[in-house]
Amino acid sequence: xxxxxxxxxxxxxxxxxxxxxxxxxxxxxxxxxxxxxxxxxxxxxxxxxxxxxxxxxxxxxxxxxxxxxxxxxxxxxxxxxxxxxxxxxxxxxxxxxxxxxxxxxxxxxxxxxxxxxxxxxxxxxxxxxxxxxxxxxxxxxxxxxxxxxxxxxxxxxxxxxxxxxxxxxxxxxxxxxxxxxxxxxxxxxxxxxxxxxxxxxxxxxxxxxxxxxxxxxxxxxxxxxxxxxxxxxxxxxxxxxxxxxxxxxxxxxxxxxxxxxxxxxxxxxxxxxxxxxxxxxxxxxxxxxxxxxxxxxxxxxxxxxxxxxxxxxxxxxxxxxxxx
Numbered sequence: 153x154x155x156x157x158x159x160x161x162x163x164x165x166x167x168x169x170x171x172x173x174x175x176x177x178x179x180x181x182x183x184x185x186x187x188x189x190x191x192x193x194x195x196x197x198x199x200x201x202x203x204x205x206x207x208x209x210x211x212x213x214x215x216x217x218x219x220x221x222x223x224x225x226x227x228x229x230x231x232x233x234x235x236x237x238x239x240x241x242x243x244x245x246x247x248x249x250x251x252x253x254x255x256x257x258x259x260x261x262x263x264x265x266x267x268x269x270x271x272x273x274x275x276x277x278x279x280x281x282x283x284x285x286x287x288x289x290x291x292x293x294x295x296x297x298x299x300x301x302x303x304x305x306x307x308x309x310x311x312x313x314x315x316x317x318x319x320x321x322x323x324x325x326x327x328x329x330x331x332x333x334x335x336x337x338x339x340x341x342x343x344x345x346x347x348x349x350x351x352x353x354x355x356x357x358x359x360x361x362x363x364x365x366x367x368x369x370x371x372x373x374x375x376x377x378x379x380x381x382x383x384x385x386x387x388x389x390x391x392x393x394x395x396x397x398x399x400x401x402x403x404x405x406x407x408x409x410x411x412x413x414x415x416x417x418x419x420x421x422x423x424x425x426x427x428x429x430x431x432x433x434x435x436x437x438x439x440x441x442x443x444x445x446x447x448x449x450x451x452x453x454x455x456x457x458x459x460x461x462x463x464x465x466x467x468x469x470x471x472x473x474x475x476x
Contacts, residue, residue, distance in 0.1 A: 153206040153208055156291060158474065159208075161469050162208070165186075165452060173252070175255055175378065177258060178216070178219070178250060178252055179216060179231075179250065180249065180446075181209075181214040181251055181475060182267050183474055184247075184446075184474055185210075185211035185212060185471050186462045187462075191459060202241065206244065207240070210236075210240035210241065211246060211271060211272055211273075211469075212246030213234070214246075223325055226255050232259060233261060234260050235258070235430055236426050237257035238251075245371070246288065247474070260428055266440075268471055270368075272471055275418060276305035277313070278421060280367065281309075281313060282418065284310065284317065284389070286416065287412070296361050296365075297314040297364070299314070299339075299364075300366065300368045301324070301394060301465075303325045303327065303468070305437070306369050307323070307325075315442075316437070321341075322343070326344050326465075333467055337442065338440075343357075345374055350377065351377055351381055362381070362383025363381045363382050364383060364386055365390060366382070366387070366388040371392070371397065371398055373398070376400075382411045386411050387410070387411065444468070447468040448461060458471075
C-alpha cells in the first residue's frame with residue numbers, strides 16, 4: 153500500500169524478508185482474511201496512520217518458521233492463528249508471504265477446525281464477544297439479541313455466540329439465501345432490513361419480549377428504527393457503520409427507556425485478555441457444535457477481487473490464499 157487512496161491502488165511487490173525480534177515469531181502465511189477495517193485504513197478512515205509503504209492484513213494463519221529470544225509458547229513448525237494485535241495496523245500485516253507477529257498474540261488452530269476457519273475467526277469473534285459482554289449488567293438467558301448485517305463476519309460471530317449464551321437471536325439480512333444459512337446457524341428469526349413495517353414484524357415475532365441488545369455494524373438511516381425496537385434498559389453495541397452516518401439522531405429517544413449506546417474497540421484487548429476471551433469463544437463454539445463460516449477464498453494475486461467481494465457483503469469471511 154503506497155498511499156491512502158483505497159484498496160484499488162494496492163500492488164504486488166517484493167520486500168526484504170522480515171526477521172523476528174525478542175518475543176516475536178516469523179510466520180509463513182497460508183491464508184489471510186480481510187476485514188472492513190483494512191479497507192477503511194487504506195482510505196485514511198481509520199485511527200492508525202502507518203508509515204508507507206504498508207502491508208494490510210489483520211487476520212491470518214501460518215506456520216512458525218523462526219522465533220526471537222524469549223519465545224516459549226510457540227515453536228518452529230507450529231501452525232497458528234493471529235489474535236488481535238498490531239499486525240496490519242501499525243506494522244506490516246498478513247497480506248504477505250512472511251509476517252512477524254508478537255508470539256503472545258498467537259494461538260493454535262482449535263481441534264476440528266481447518267486452517268481456513270482459523271484464519272478468519274479471531275478478529276470478528278473477539279469483536280462480537282466484546283459487543284455482547286461489554287455492559288456491566290450481563291444478559292440473562294432468553295434475552296433478545298438483534299444483529300444487523302448478520303451475514304458479515306461480525307454478524308455471523310454474533311449469531312453463534314449469542315446462541316451459545318442462550319439468547320433469542322433476531323438477524324437482519326437482505327438475501328434470502330443468506331437468511332436460510334443464518335437460520336441453519338441458529339438464528340431464531342431472520343428479516344430483511346428493507347421489508348415494510350420491519351419494526352412491527354420484529355415486535356410480533358418476539359412478543360411479549362422486547363429487544364435487549366443490538367450488535368450493529370450498519371448504522372445509517374436504519375439506526376433510529378433500531379433504537380425504537382429496544383425495550384427498557386436496551387443497549388446497542390456499535391461495531392461498524394457500513395451504511396454511513398446516522399441522520400438526524402434524536403437523543404431524546406434514549407430517555408424514558410434508559411437505552412444505551414456503546415462503541416466496540418478490539419484495540420482494548422491486551423494479548424492476555426485476548427487469549428482469555430479466545431479460549432472462552434472456542435469453548436462455546438465447541439459446546440454448541442458450531443464452527444466459523446468461510447465465504448470464499450481468492451488467490452494472492454486477486455486480493456483486489458477479494459476486497460470487492462468483501463464490499464459486496466459476503467456470507468462469513470473472505471480469505472486470500474497466500475502460500476500453500
